[in-house]
Amino acid sequence: MLADCIFADLFSGTAAVGRLFKNHAKQVLSNDKEFYSFVLAKHYIENTKPLKRAQTLIDALNNLPPLAGKIYQHYALGGGEGRLYFSDSNALKIDAMRTQIDKRAFWAY
Numbered sequence: 001m002l003a004d005c006i007f008a009d010l011f012s013g014t015a016a017v018g019r020l021f022k023n024h025a026k027q028v029l030s031n032d033k034e035f036y037s038f039v040l041a042k043h044y045i046e047n048t049k050p051l052k053r054a055q056t057l058i059d060a061l062n063n064l065p066p067l068a069g070k071i072y073q074h075y076a077l078g079g080g081e082g083r084l085y086f087s088d089s090n091a092l093k094i095d096a097m098r099t100q101i102d103k104r105a106f107w108a109y
Contacts, residue, residue, distance in 0.1 A: 015041035060106070061097045069095030 007025040009018040012032045022028050022045050030041035051057070066089070073079040076091035086094065100106050 009041075012037050012041050015044045019044040057106075061100060064093075064096040064100055066092035067096035067099055068092060069099060071095045071098065 003024070003026060005025050006027045006029060007018070007021040008029045008031070009015070009021070010031050012018055012030040013034075015030055015037065018028045018030045018041055028045050030037075030045060032038065032041070068079075071086065071094045072088065072091040074081055075083055075085040076088045077084045078088040079091065
């Protein structure tokens with residue numbers, strides 16, 4: 001039984017492994033060099049309560065027009081740095097969503 005153990009996910013990436021162990025260990029430690037990994041781990045490992053208006057927020061984000069920003073520039077082939085971590089269309093969508101989430105007014109939905 002892992003209930004008394006601390007689980008360390010040292011190269012967490014998308015935090016899938018830490019998320020799997022969060023209900024089986026006393027504590028999950030997550031680590032990765034990329035900031036996106038911190039954001040995912042913070043959500044997947046620490047959040048435990050469902051958000052009642054989640055679908056409303058998801059729908060609003062899914063209907064945003066594409067936006068070329070940091071993710072597109074640094075992590076998509078079309079951004080010019082030669083990296084193909086995300087497709088161009090997904091990177092544009094991520095940038096649009098990140099920008100909208102940063103706006104305080106978005107949370108009033």
